[in-house]
Amino acid sequence: FGRATSTHAAVATSLVDAGGIDADAAAQAVVEGLLLARYRYGVLKKDAAMAPLERLALVTPAAKAERATTGARRGVVLARSASLARDLANTPPGHLTASRLAELAVTVGEASGLTVEVFDAADLRDMGCGGLLGVNAGSQEPPRLVKLSYRPKRARGHLAMVGKGVMYDSGGISLKPTDPMHAAMKMDMSGAAAVLSSMAALAGLGCRADVTGYLLCTDNMPSGSAMKLGDVLTVHGGTTVEVHNTDAEGRLLLADGLALAAEETPDAIVDIATLTGACLVALGPGVAGVLGNEQTWVEQVTAAATRTDEPVWQLPLEKRRYRKLLDSDIADVKNVGGPYGGAITAAVFLSEFVGDVPWAHLDIAGPMKVDTDEAWRSKGATGFGTRLLVDLAMSFTPPAATNGDGANRTST
Known part of the structure; x- marks a missing residue:
């Protein structure tokens, strides 16, 4: 129509x-x-x-x-928020740098009733955000961390959203192998776009939850100063990470964002990222993967996905079997777990940084774009996850506490 x-x-x-x-x-x-x-x-x-x-x-x-x-x-509000996310992800990387996205976040956020804080490289060093700084090391464009806060009166719970904002992902020293891959990598900030765009809609819809958003923004470029395979980064909170692949960069900056979010002890965290090609291989281009440490929270995310026609499929968080694949000889953890189960091992890595906070991870590498018009999705960036996050915030209920034996927890 x-x-x-x-x-x-x-x-x-x-x-x-x-x-x-x-x-x-x-x-x-x-x-x-x-x-x-x-x-x-x-x-x-x-x-x-x-x-x-x-x-x-x-x-x-x-x-x-x-x-x-x-x-x-x-x-109208929901369509405009999704269109904003699409605009951001479709914008050429030379037009939309990390610092430019931060400026836009200030403009959009303040017009939408949000409190916006922007942290530059010096701030990030003071905060110990070695993951974001490590990914940024090869770039001529400075990084930015943007914190968005929505605080209604008489809030019912506190939700934190963390978005991957890799403005352009060349792969770094582990350079991506094909031109089509490179051409799509302006969209590697789709997670951050979804967080910003969804939060811009909350006041207009009367959301009753406190919501805090974190946008981790940089590009990932090869140069003489870029992070190298074998480097060890110290992320926020002190965990050391050995880099075995510089193209597994999204999880490095998300580690900083998740650790920062967990420090504020929200009732739940959701992160959203174009994280792994493995998830695209597993689920195809139309479905996002969801994993988490609290089943009732994963079910809230899945319900929001169903209501908004932004489909997700739950994959297992198999820490008991897969955590050992991330063991490092010289650091607390390494950033890749081998050739198999990549979407799961990436989520297992992220789970290291959320503590006991209920957390869900959305891997949107597949549905970040479509190559032809399809239903409501227009060719190009889809804005996937934006309306899902709005629905999740609008319907948010703090996940039930476990009974002490992990009854509501997924596999650990």
């Missing part, structure tokens, strides 16, 4: 009035789907691919008009 009307500036449709579908939900679905499907990244083109949508009329019985209006407004 959205693409079929793409040449029209004014569109009208009747809302479905059958099968018990609520006018609120129907209006949201129509508006959200229409705007998402019409999306195109066209800021660098002379001619727009689609006519700007100036007017959308939804026809519904008068008795349902108020609820339909509420749903339509919600659909």
